[in-house]
Amino acid sequence: MGLIRHLRDSEPFNILPDHLFEELRKAAVLKKFPANTHIFKQNDYPTGYLYIIKDGLVEITVMNPGGVEMVVDYRKEGQFFGATPIFTGEPYTGGARTVRATECFVINADLVKKVEEEYPRIGEYFTRIVLSRVRNLYSEIVTDQTQDAITQMEAYPFKKRLSEIMATPPVCCTPQNTAREVARKISEKRVSSVLVCEKDGSLMGIITERDLVGKVLSLPNVDPDAITAATIMTPQPHSLSPDTYMYEAMAYMSAHRMRHLPILDGKQVVGIVTLRDLMRFRSQKAMLLVGNARQAKDLATLAAIRSEIATVGRTLLSETRSTPEVMEILSYIHHTIIRRTFDLCLEEMKQQGKEPPAIRYCFLIMGSGGRREMLLDPDQDNGFIFENYPDARQEEVDAFFVPFSEKIVDALAEVGYPLCHGKVMVNNPLWRGRLWEWDERIEDWVNEPEPQKVRYSSIFFDFVPMAGDGTLAQDLRDIVHRHIRSFQGFLYHMMSLDLRYKVPIGLLGRFVLEKSGEHKGELSLKHGGTVYIVDCIRMFALEQELSEVTTFARLEALVKRNVFAPETAEHIRAAFEALTFLRLRNEIALVQAGRKPSHHINPHNLSKTEQDLLRESFQAVGKLQDATKRHFAKTPF
Structure with missing residues (x-):
């Protein structure tokens, strides 16, 4: 594959005219690097080149505060690396190491700068991500987290790549x-x-x-x-x-x-x-949480694994890994435990001589579990989808799935997942049904958007299949998109209900605290911040009929569809990361103190830098709320 084709397929170079492509081609030199070779290391003085991979695989590495080199990204054929220092003049923020023998086209930095003078968008592409004040504050605080060698070794198996x-x-x-x-x-x-x-x-x-x-x-x-x-x-x-x-x-x-x-x-x-x-x-804890969960023979073992998640969260967070990665790993562990709980319940039903009827079914999890954004203490949000079996089989289906549903809910509670206060669980008949029953249910939610129905939909729309036939989940997602397409006024009602409240920050940047009750003198990082980001991004995702479920994946897809500018999306992402980081750190501290995890904090207990971060994040959320209100207030219905 030639250099010109590489560049034509790569942002931001795909905007260049033919004569500049030819100039870059003539100036490029092909260099070969053996496997497991550092092309440059973090904090090295810039080599003065842009590297474009012709063949091979390169990993981008950073050193964490404990001196451990961690892989944070990969570059493959057709991708480039080493560009940022060309435009910033600063040392490399990460290293580049070959995974296997690699060939790169190498272009002199002076020529790249010359091209950038004619097409400034080239330089803007590489520098815009450092413009977010929220991102800078977040990075500063995360880097300040301390950890010792034992903590790093405990977290290391989770983050090392093959x-x-x-x-x-x-x-x-x-x-x-x-x-x-x-x-x-x-x-x-x-x-x-x-x-x-x-x-x-x-x-x-x-x-x-x-x-x-x-x-x-x-x-x-x-x-x-x-x-x-x-x-x-x-x-x-x-x-x-x-x-x-x-x-x-x-x-x-x-x-x-x-x-x-x-x-x-x-x-x-x-x-x-x-x-x-x-x-x-592999540390003992990693073996326990990841390996043994799939092999657990009883609920007591799963409960023991579940109780260690706070420790894993602490070690991962202290390693200064990104909050999205920490959420992904914690969700992965939660999903493994939930799936194994489901399997144990199914095995127990069969041991009792109760075989499932010969129909297709799918066990769903919803809410933060569906979005893979679970922290330390998620509750249960689950449901069942069934194929459209005839009414004559209803008694047969209920004979198995009613007791099975009760068993699942009780087992998950025993393992450590609290009951949902809104009863969004499979033992509630409202959260079981055939596809046509779900179709009617969703049509009712969309066309008669009362507050409770909108709240149901906010949890339900973030669903993923956990067990059974996953094609039923895709069928269900198609039903959701069809009904919202037919009545987009539903998104207006969803916006009106979800965004009635503002972020807890007042004039002159003062925090608005609870005035009474259990959390007097505190504010909620969830209900005052992250939930608004999740809800707003979900509304745009539903409007665009996106299949992505996680907030970050939805945000990325919305950028690709030009719904959000990249700079706006980065600002939202940074705010979500920062609020989640502060929440997770608070939950871990409470668990270590023998208390129940909570998303409520007293902001005045934070350092000044952390308070600045919180204010900036809330302000970013407020801007997103305003943009969402303006957009969906225009929705025709």
């Missing part, structure tokens, strides 16, 4: 190699498996020591000099990509009972990871 621990290059053989030749490779290279690959590097299969023993050595009349790798290999083995997190790989290998995991970048084999490799980096 590219950082995989054996590369992996030991490979051809399909024509004999069993004896494979055994010789295993012995000489001191490995426990060999990958069987085509000449182009694509993966065909895997041969382990166990395969050699079970399929060759232990069988009579098998000639190790005659039987080939193609005959004894396990074909089409499971694989993951190099940017997969270790915590994901742990669960994946455990679920598939694997000991050897090939790592593929596209179709190309780039490495291999063994269960032993993972165990070397």
